[in-house]
Amino acid sequence: MRRSVWKVLFGVFSLVALVGLLLAGPAAALDKVVIGHPGALSGKYAKAGEQARGGIEAAVKWVNETRGGIEVDGRKVPLEYKNYDCESKKESVTSLIERLVTKDKVHAIFTPYSSGLTLAGAPIAEKYGIVYMDHGGASDKIFKQGFEYIVQTIGPGSKYHAGTLDMIKKADPTAKKVALAYEDSEFARSVMDGAKQHATELGFDIVFERTYPKGVTDLTPLLSALKATSPDIVIGGGHFEDGQLFNRQMADLDINVRAFSLIAAATLPAFYEALTYLAEGVMGPSHWEYGVTFDPDAAAKEGLQWIGPSQDEFVQLFKDALGKDMIPDYHAAEAGAAVLALVLGIEQAKSVDSDKVRAALGDMTFMSFYGSWKIDKTGKQIGHDMVDVQWQNGKRVIVWPAGARTAELYYPMPTFAEKAAGKKATK
Amino acid sequence: MSARPGKYLALIPVLAAYLGMFVFGRVQPDMWQLVAMLAFYCCLGQAFNLFLGMTGYVDFGYVAFVGVGTYGMALTLSRLSGVEGIGFGALVIGLLAAAGMSAMLSIAVGAVALRLRGAYFAIATIGVNEGFRYFIEGARIWNGSEGIIFSKDLRAIFGRETAIALSTFWADVFVIVIGASAAVVTLIYMRSKIGFALTALREDEDAAKVIGIFVTKYKIIAFITSAVFAGLLGATAWALKLTYVYPPDAFEIHYTVEAIIIVMLGGAGTLLGPVVGGLLYGLSKYWLAIILPGFQLLIFAPIILVIIVAFPEGTVGYLKKKVRGTALERYIV
Numbered sequence: 001m002r003r004s005v006w007k008v009l010f011g012v013f014s015l016v017a018l019v020g021l022l023l024a025g026p027a028a029a030l031d032k033v034v035i036g037h038p039g040a041l042s043g044k045y046a047k048a049g050e051q052a053r054g055g056i057e058a059a060v061k062w063v064n065e066t067r068g069g070i071e072v073d074g075r076k077v078p079l080e081y082k083n084y085d086c087e088s089k090k091e092s093v094t095s096l097i098e099r100l101v102t103k104d105k106v107h108a109i110f111t112p113y114s115s116g117l118t119l120a121g122a123p124i125a126e127k128y129g130i131v132y133m134d135h136g137g138a139s140d141k142i143f144k145q146g147f148e149y150i151v152q153t154i155g156p157g158s159k160y161h162a163g164t165l166d167m168i169k170k171a172d173p174t175a176k177k178v179a180l181a182y183e184d185s186e187f188a189r190s191v192m193d194g195a196k197q198h199a200t201e202l203g204f205d206i207v208f209e210r211t212y213p214k215g216v217t218d219l220t221p222l223l224s225a226l227k228a229t230s231p232d233i234v235i236g237g238g239h240f241e242d243g244q245l246f247n248r249q250m251a252d253l254d255i256n257v258r259a260f261s262l263i264a265a266a267t268l269p270a271f272y273e274a275l276t277y278l279a280e281g282v283m284g285p286s287h288w289e290y291g292v293t294f295d296p297d298a299a300a301k302e303g304l305q306w307i308g309p310s311q312d313e314f315v316q317l318f319k320d321a322l323g324k325d326m327i328p329d330y331h332a333a334e335a336g337a338a339v340l341a342l343v344l345g346i347e348q349a350k351s352v353d354s355d356k357v358r359a360a361l362g363d364m365t366f367m368s369f370y371g372s373w374k375i376d377k378t379g380k381q382i383g384h385d386m387v388d389v390q391w392q393n394g395k396r397v398i399v400w401p402a403g404a405r406t407a408e409l410y411y412p413m414p415t416f417a418e419k420a421a422g423k424k425a426t427k
Numbered sequence: 428m429s430a431r432p433g434k435y436l437a438l439i440p441v442l443a444a445y446l447g448m449f450v451f452g453r454v455q456p457d458m459w460q461l462v463a464m465l466a467f468y469c470c471l472g473q474a475f476n477l478f479l480g481m482t483g484y485v486d487f488g489y490v491a492f493v494g495v496g497t498y499g500m501a502l503t504l505s506r507l508s509g510v511e512g513i514g515f516g517a518l519v520i521g522l523l524a525a526a527g528m529s530a531m532l533s534i535a536v537g538a539v540a541l542r543l544r545g546a547y548f549a550i551a552t553i554g555v556n557e558g559f560r561y562f563i564e565g566a567r568i569w570n571g572s573e574g575i576i577f578s579k580d581l582r583a584i585f586g587r588e589t590a591i592a593l594s595t596f597w598a599d600v601f602v603i604v605i606g607a608s609a610a611v612v613t614l615i616y617m618r619s620k621i622g623f624a625l626t627a628l629r630e631d632e633d634a635a636k637v638i639g640i641f642v643t644k645y646k647i648i649a650f651i652t653s654a655v656f657a658g659l660l661g662a663t664a665w666a667l668k669l670t671y672v673y674p675p676d677a678f679e680i681h682y683t684v685e686a687i688i689i690v691m692l693g694g695a696g697t698l699l700g701p702v703v704g705g706l707l708y709g710l711s712k713y714w715l716a717i718i719l720p721g722f723q724l725l726i727f728a729p730i731i732l733v734i735i736v737a738f739p740e741g742t743v744g745y746l747k748k749k750v751r752g753t754a755l756e757r758y759i760v
Binding site: 090091096126145146147213 | 457458459460461463464467468561564565571572573574576578579582587590591592594595664665668669670671673675676712713716717720721723724
């Protein structure tokens with residue numbers, strides 16, 4: 001009996017091994033460049049994952065149809081996009097990346113969304129020595145680990161408020177006191193650490209700093225303490241729900257400041273729909289917003305090469321890719337820009353070899369509809385400036401950077417009493 | 428082994444399955460990460476089954492043990508990376524820390540919750556993972572909400588190449604070994620006084636008490652053993668392999684649910700069940716994610732429903748019934 005069991009087991013193993021060997025095909029000559037993406041199409045990052053997929057598909061289509069492909073070895077070959085769904089889960093990320101590299105023979109991996117999933121895939125990308133295009137992991141710590149193949153397009157968390165603070169410093173040199181109140185999460189902490197550092201460098205005083213837990217339902221005690229320090233500038237937030245609560249309770253407690261910036265919440269149209277006039281003059285940083293005015297002229301002015309579709313072309317390609325009448329948000333834009341970066345990197349390296357492409361990406365700088373692009377030697381994005389939006393008379397306008405703005409900054413923000421009386425944040 | 432030679436024959440198929448995974452991964456190195464994912468699910472089921480299968484108690488906070496184990500390894504590696512010549516000692520300390528920390532947590536939870544029965548136990552454990560996560564974030568211990576990212580520490584200790592090999596190969600080998608060890612311990616328990624006591628209490632806790640079994644003691648033994656394996660799984664599959672830990676990721680209740688599904692698919696209380704369940708679960712997830720990216724869960728949920736309705740005792744439970752009285756009986760347990 002025991003012998004027959006072993007025979008059966010041996011038979012099963014040899015069969016499995018044989019099937020596996022048959023499935024592994026020979027390597028083909030380079031007739032296309034393939035991007036692999038273990039996307040987050042379902043699970044908790046599904047929304048951002050859908051945007052990223054749309055952004056990548058839009059950029060790939062532009063490269064193939066408008067640009068005629070990607071130039072390698074003196075001829076243009078098409079760019080292809082191969083994606084799977086990692087369900088926003090770390091277990092799936094590693095196995096899907098391996099499949100993309102070994103079976104689908106892709107030439108670059110695009111990260112899934114979030115810093116966590118980006119980190120989860122990094123060791124396996126390093127193992128295979130393949131360029132790892134980070135379009136959704138903003139944590140600065142990713143770039144302190146010594147990964148050699150990672151290339152970031154999304155701006156690092158620490159840079160979120162650099163522009164906001166520069167802008168206020170310029171508009172009002174007398175503003176001194178900054179209060180920070182934010183959600184206790186990895187993302188908000190990395191953003192606020194950056195804000196704190198930049199504020200100190202610019203000579204602001206941090207008069208208040210406190211966190212609140214995720215899912216908070218009452219910020220009154222925190223805001224009462226904040227009010228006692230009478231800050232000029234309040235920076236904070238974490239997610240949409242707490243950002244909305246933050247703004248509403250600032251109004252309830254009649255805390256009037258000269259500038260008020262919230263991460264994540266203030267850039268969304270739903271923010272103004274929920275708060276209406278209370279949101280007048282409120283600002284928020286974003287990697288990209290529809291309406292920025294980056295174009296070939298702006299690139300020429302800064303002495304950068306331009307690549308990619310115009311903003312409106314990108315929006316149209318994005319809508320076609322997803323088959324939905326949806327405006328792309330920054331998740332789509334940074335994923336699309338990462339495709340453009342890869343295309344330039346491969347063309348400048350004149351090869352799809354990851355070491356050469358990574359080296360070329362390190363020396364490269366360009367501008368696209370997403371703005372300017374440059375990485376440091378760890379792969380961290382240092383060329384891209386965040387944009388700042390402000391709600392002015394019910395419209396979301398871009399007030400920073402100067403090269404991309406659609407309106408002047410309204411400063412100082414109207415008081416809540418003025419807003420209740422009908423004053424809008426426009427001149 | 429001496430009293431009944433066939434006592435441990437049931438280990439053959441389950442150990443063959445783990446060995447098979449390893450061999451398949453070596454023969455087919457470009458599918459090693461798939462093997463790693465399957466091994467993770469099998470091992471998760473195997474460790475969870477040690478408690479759920481043997482006692483019939485459902486621990487909804489189970490992922491907390493995996494999370495704490497992850498922290499055990501993460502803390503060890505990040506704190507000891509500066510120690511000269513620590514080398515592989517760091518791994519040993521990390522594994523010991525993971526096992527110790529999950530054992531301590533299980534004693535704390537078990538001492539309270541295991542005095543409760545059935546549904547009350549399930550309710551009492553439901554908040555353990557969330558509670559522990561908020562404790563880490565709120566008390567700002569172990570780096571609080573920022574988590575620990577220790578890829579650079581792993582490199583500092585072992586050098587780049589070894590660190591990559593640890594994350595992409597050896598961590599998975601450890602997971603396979605941990606899964607197989609959990610299976611061995613399960614069978615040892617099944618064949619000993621502990622197993623008989625647990626079977627008695629699973630079938631009728633009052634009757635077990637009346638015949639003089641100190642049920643709380645045996646429940647705690649099974650609970651701690653199961654938690655230690657979970658901690659080791661976290662230390663390898665999450666810490667060593669992924670080289671980062673964020674509290675929301677490590678204490679996500681989703682993994683408890685997955686463990687329950689795996690054990691149910693395979694058959695609660697069986698030895699082979701978690702492996703079969705883990706393979707079924709992992710493989711169908713993987714292939715559906717490739718064939719129908721974005722829609723796999725729509726297909727996957729009905730498949731699970733059908734399997735559970737068709738085989739209420741799990742696939743291995745069904746198989747066990749089928750082979751009763753035949754020569755295969757000793758192998759399928």
